[in-house]
Amino acid sequence: MSDLILEKAFELGKLIAESDRYKTMREKEAAMMADVDAVMLIERYQDLQRSHQMARMQGQELTESQLNEVYELEDKMMQHPLIKEFALIQEDFQKFLNQVNDHISEGIEGPRPAHSCGHT
Template sequence: MNIYDSAHNLANALKESDEYKEYIKLKEKVYSDPNSKKVFENFKSKVMEIQMAQMAGQELEEEKINDIKELEEAVMKHDTISDLFAAEMRFTQVMNDIYIILNDKLDIN
């Protein structure tokens, strides 16, 4: 079996995982409601903006921190969006675990 076949097999296995299926189901549910989709994407965009600023070594303004906290509180009150974030975190953990396994086996560090 060549390496690309193995990669495709891994991708197929991931698509069949409970974590992925739950993530997709909840994402479709959130995205089926335009308002929920907008709230979800707005929050993710704000989080990404803050993460990028932190990675660039920029100091975060107190106002931005407060804005994201308020937005997070509002988002977490929306059960479906909150569930989607939790499912996304679980699937991301699976992907991180796979990367760790590959990294350990290949001794990349």
């Protein structure tokens, strides 16, 4: 039985890889990575994140100036159309994967009871 489950999981993975959502996300990623300005922004951001992580691991608190530098670079990245487009489609794809996971969980545990918002 566990072999069948793994086989079905593999089939699900293949279906996801063939989906328009996945293909579009990969196309947007390739376009972003082909853009020199986008890659430079991403690399600067990753370098900054790494250096700040190393500082935190050494027990150093980040200064307000360092935090502002991160926020400014994040804003600049999200103003780049290819980065912004990829980030949005990647977020949408992650939501889709969460839905898939919710359906798997529902298959295991049964339907979740509806939550009522009102109080009586």
